[in-house]
Amino acid sequence: MNEIRIRPARPADAPAIQSVARDSWSDVYQEVISIEAQRRALEHWYSTNALIASIQSATSIFVVAETSRELLGFAQLNQLPDGSADLARIYVLPPNQRHGVGAALLRAVFDSARNNRVSRITVSVAKQNKRARSFYERSGFSLCGEGSVDLFGFSLQEVMYEQPVER
């Protein structure tokens, strides 16, 4: 793979982020989330307006991974009033997974979190998403909860992980 660069997302990245999201959602959630709930979630969370608002939010850290040719992935961390932060999304294009892109995005997220004095990072993940769970466990997260959420009419079983941000 060409050299990977991690940088803050820009509003002009919205179409490429939408494209990565469409490809990775249909790949990872095929047997986990109903097609209708996927469609509604993508429409709601990945509309151009929603993405630009997230990219420009003062309390979010939004980074992308790219080569000189294409955008390969992205991650968004939302800072919370209690000093912690929630990893809201981290996605890598399916053909480019397992080449260290996710780890590079996560390192950038932790670096920014440290600079912003975030105490700990949490992440919620579909219980059946073994790939992401292995990634978080390998990256130092510990399981800290479990529950179900209503995802646009679909009941999704989730588990929650956490990791302190070392100074």
Ligand SMILES: CC(C)(COP(=O)(O)OP(=O)(O)OC[C@H]1O[C@@H](n2cnc3c(N)ncnc32)[C@H](O)[C@@H]1OP(=O)(O)O)[C@@H](O)C(=O)NCCC(=O)NCCS
């Ligand atoms: C989870 C995700 C972001 C990981 O990104 P990635 O670029 O593939 O991850 P990396 O290559 O940096 O992997 C780092 C380590 O995580 C673990 N890991 C990653 N993918 C794995 C898999 N499919 N199975 C088992 N372990 C895995 C491995 O230990 C890996 O290190 P190794 O390759 O040296 O063994 C990516 O798989 C993805 O986009 N998945 C779909 C979207 C998703 O589920 N996002 C999370 C929503 S909460």
